[in-house]
Amino acid sequence: MNERTALVTGANKGIGQHIARLLAAEGFRVYVGSRDARRGRRAAEEIGGAARLLVLDVTDPDSIAAAAEQVDRLDVLVNNAGISPSLAPPTETGTDDLRRTYETNVFGVVAVTNSFLPLLRRSPHPRIVNVSSGTGSLTWSTNPNPQFASGSGGAAAYRSSKAALNALTVLYAQTLAEEGFKVNALAPGLRATDLNPRAASAGGDPAEAAAGAVRLALLPDDGPTGAFFSWDGTPVPW
Structure with a gap:
């Protein structure tokens, strides 16, 4: 009954899988949220320990409801699932691309969070971590950060969804x-x-980013809330 429990969406690969692995190493029972059961099961087996598959499509209300019924307690929710189907600027972005991106990156976060709130409210130390992006920072977009070319207006659907x-x-x-x-x-x-x-050709280690998410998941009761942090703990401007 004292076992801490976490759910990570989109945890069958990439940063999400590393977050799940690190939380499991911290002693959490970790639900590996995955739209694809086969991939999610394989990820849970690779993580080992108390990791277990939770079939969850964040864009499907029935899938979310079914997943919530399978979880008996929850202390940490990491909204990691996200997509970036287009790198186009707004002038070349269709509304279908916007809708598809927002369904996962925005509406899916709201649907999952609200469905699991009753469980989180029973936790003595509830934590929610939303995996966003520095490209969603309006400050960095208007005063370009050297980490990315933010003045081009590209990836409009993804960047606006993260904002x-x-x-x-x-x-x-x-x-x-x-x-x-x-x-x-x-x-x-x-x-x-x-x-x-662009991400596929990047050299950044996903595990390094995952460690930043886990730090936020393990915040003490006097820790910050309503803030935006880089993977290394540095505050990011909105």
Whole structure:
């Protein structure tokens, strides 16, 4: 009954799998959220320990509801699942690309968070970590950060979805503050994942970003909430 429990969405690969692995190493029972059962099962087996598959499609209300019924307690929710189907600027972005991106990166986060809130509210130390992106920082986009070419207007669907996720992070933190929640956003940096072609060719280690997410998941009760941090703990401007 005292076992800490975490759910990581999109945990069958990339940063999400590393987050799940690190939380398992911290003694958590970790639900490996995965839309694909086969890949999720394989990831859970690779992580080992108390990791277990939880079939979860963050864009499917029925899948979310079914997943919530399988979890008996929850202390940490890491909203990691995200997509970047297009690197186009807004002038070349269709509404279908916007809808598809927001379904996962924004609406999916709200649907999953709200469905698992009853369990999180029973935790003595509830934590929510939203995996965002430095490219979603409006400050960095208008005062370009050298880490990425933010002045080009590219990846409009993805970057605007992460800006929206940042806003939701603040609003959830404000709403849940009196209940002891810590709700924060993480900018993981460009990592070698299959998020998009640019990420696929990057050299950044996903495990390094995952460590940043786990630090936020393990925040003490006097830790920050409603904040945006880089993977190394440095505050990121909104």
